[in-house]
Amino acid sequence: MAATLEAESTLTDRYQTTVPETVRRALRLGKRDKIHYTIRPSGEVVLTRAEVSEGDDPVLERFLTFLARDMASHPERLQAVDAGLAERLQSLVGGVEVDLDAVLSADDE
16 A cells, blocks of 8 residues: 655745645646645545646646736736727728637638
């Protein structure tokens, strides 16, 4: 039988903690991975690596997280879209119908 490993971490004033290295290795966790918590009636909490659902795009999610963090850190970089740019964009895509639920295919031309 495999040995039971134990680890501890401390909560910060903001209720945050660092996941100990032994736990990260055991769960194969990397940066930005999600952790799933199961709370049992006894009060025991089980941590597992959250499974990525089929519809999730890890690259897109990381990019959007990067953008959100950058906007929060540097709000001075944000600019309103001026009317001229909005009109130019509308002229390029106006009247184009897009079915966001359609399956993409390499065969479509």
